[in-house]
Amino acid sequence: MDKNKKILLGDEAIVRGALEAGVDFVSGYPGCPSAEIGEEFFKIAKENGIYAEWSTNEKVALESAIGASFSGLKSLVNMKSFGINVCSDSLLPLVYTGTKAGMVIVVADDPSCWSSAQSEQDSRGYAYLSHIPMLEPSDPQECYDFTKLGFELSEKFNLPVILRITTRVAHQRMPVDFNKVDSKPQKTGEFIKNPLQFSTMPPRVLEMKKELLDKLERIKAYADKSKINLITKPQKPAEVGIAASGVAYLYVLEALKELDIDISVLKVNLFYPLANITVSRFIKDLKKVLVVEELEGYLEKELNAIAKDANPKLQVFGKALLPEIGELDVEKVCLALAKITGKKFKKNITKQLSLPKRTARLCEGCPYWYIFPVIKRIAPEGTIFGGDIGCNMIAGLPPHNMQDFLFSMGASLGISHGVKKSTKQKVISIMGDGTFFHAGMPALVNAVYNKSNPLVVILDNRITAMTGHQQNPGMGKTGMGESTEELKIEEIAKACGVKHIKVLDPINVKDLENSIKEFLAKDEASVIICRRICALLAKRQKQ
C-alpha cells in the first residue's frame, strides 16, 4: 500500500481510517463537531464502494448500521454528543446481541458548548450504561489509528466500539500518515437468519448479558497485554504521575514542558473497559497522581477504586484541582500540576478588558429575518415561544429575544403541548425542517391525538443549515446527491390529522401575519410552513 501524508481534520482522518479498515456502510445525522465525517464520506463513497446516508435521526442511523452489520457489512455511524441519547434505545440491545461485521460508532462531544445548546454532555457515561467499549483519540493521527483499531476490536470481539471525540479533536488539523487504499466494488451482504444471536427475547436476553460481561473481561485482558494504553516513564523515578485522556493528554505534554517537569504519564486510550492491571502497574510506586480529563471525573473514580488494592496510600487529584465545567487548556493543567508539585506558575497576559460580547446572529438575507419579527409583533402579549435546535435557536438571542424554553430536537412541540394542556396561554412552537423530520413528527401526532392546539411554525429553509448544509428528507436529494422522493411537510402534517395548514413564502409578510392571527384562534393544532431557501444556499447555487 502507498504511504501518504496530508494535513487532515480529525473528522477527515476518521474517514481515512474507516476506508482502510474496509468500511462498507455509513450512516449518521449531522451535528457539530461530527458533521464533516458524513460529508467527507459522501465525497469518496461511490469510488470506494461505500454506501453512505444521512438518516432521519441517530436512532434510525444506528439501526440502519445494525441491519448492515447483521448482513455482513462493516459499518460506521457518526453523530454529535446528543445523538447517542437519541440512539441509546437501540444501542443497549446491540451491545447484548453483538455485531456480526465490525461497527464503529463515532460520538463527538462538545466541552464548553461551542456549538451546542442542551447540556455539556460527557458521553463517556454511556460506556458504563451500555457496556460498550470506548476509544478516545487525542489528535487526527490517532483518529485515523483508533478508527482502524476500533474496527479491529469490533471484529475480534463482535461488539460495536465507540470512538469518542471532542471538538478539539474533531476540529484539530495536523499532518496525518495514512495508507492509500485501492477502490473496491460495493459489497452485497447476506442476512443469515440467527434469531438466537439477533433477537433479545427473554430469557435469552439474560444469557446475552452474561456473554457480554465475558467479552468485556476478555477485552480487558487484551488491553492489558497489548499496548492500547500508553505509559511514559521519566528519566529518574518520580513520586508524582499523571493519568490523562483525549485532547487533555496533549495539554499535559505541553504543561510538562512549560513547567520543566519529568514524571510518568499514563495515556488512557481505551476508556472502557479500563485495563485494571495496566493502571495498577502505573500507580503502584506513586505517591500522588493527577487525573487530567475533561468534564466528568470518571477516570478519577476508577483510579481511586483501583488504588484501594494496588496502592492504598496513593493521593488521587482530579476534579478538586481541575474544572468539571468547560474544556481544559494548557494553563489549567499547569495550575493544577504546579499545585501538586510545588512548582511556580504565573499567568502571562497583557491586560484584562471588559468588552461587549458578539453573539451568533442570522446570516445576511436569512428568511428568518422576516419570520421572527412578524411572529413577535402579531402574537398577543404573553404568548409562549417554544424554541428548537438549529438556526432557529438564534431566536433566543438579541435582537429577537423570543425563546421561552429550549431543549432537544423536536422538543419545542412536545413541551408546547404540555404547556397548552396545563394553561390557557397561547403557545407557538418554532422549529426547522430538519428538526421536524428528526423528532418533530411524533410530537405533532401527540398534539393532534391528545387534542391540544399549539401553533407550530416550521421554518422550511430547504436544508439542514446550521451544521453546514446537509441534505434532509424534504429536499428530494439524498446525502449521496441522488434524486429521491421529496417528502412534503404539509402532506405529513395533513396525514397526522392537522386541520389547519398553511404553506407560505415568509417574504409575503401580510400572508404570514394573517395566518398567525387566524390559527392562534383555532381550537385544534395548526401548522404554518414558512418555505424559503437558506440565503447561504441560494447564494451558493447561483455561483
Next chain:
Amino acid sequence: MQDKTFNIIISGVGGQGVITLLSLIDEAAFIEGYDVKSSELHGLSQRGGSVEVHVRFGKKIDSPLIPSGSADLVISLEMLEGLRELMRTGKNTKFLINEYCLPFQGSLAKEEIKDHFKAIGDRLHLVAASDICKEKLQNEVVSTIYLLGYAVHKKLIPIKKESVIKAIERIVPEKYRELNIKAFQLAHD
C-alpha cells in the same frame, strides 16, 4: 526553518474566512517541512459570532491550543475581535489587524478600540486590508489573503512567499485561485 514553535491566533467574525486563512498557513508550514497543529470552530459559533482559531508550527507540536500568553502573532480580520486577543496574549505578541469594523449592538467605536491598542505600541500593525482589496480588486473577501501577504512580506511570520503560493494552489478552488494570488501579491507591491 526555525526550531522554536511559532504560534498564531487568527480571529474575526464567523463567515469572514478565518478557516480558509488557517488552512493556508497550515499547508504553507507543512510545505516547509514543519510539524503543524491547528484548532478551529464550526457550527453555531460560525454564525456571525466571534471566532478564534489557533495555528502552531515548529519541530514537534503537541497541543492544538496555544498556551495563553504564548502567541507570536495575532491576525485579526476585525478590529474589536483583534482587541479581544489582548486578554490571551503576552508582551511579545505582534498584532496584524484589519482596519475594519463589523459593528453590533453595544460594540465599541473605532477610535475607542484604537485607544485600547495604544497599550501595545509598535507591536501593532493596523492595515486597511478590506478597503485596499475593495479598491484594487473590487473584492473585500480576499482581504484575509492580503493580510497573509502582508505578514509574509513584513516577516511577521517565518514562512516563505513561495510556500504560501503553493498552498493557495493546493487549497483554493481553481476559479478563485488567480484572485487569491493577486490579493496575496498585492501586499508585496
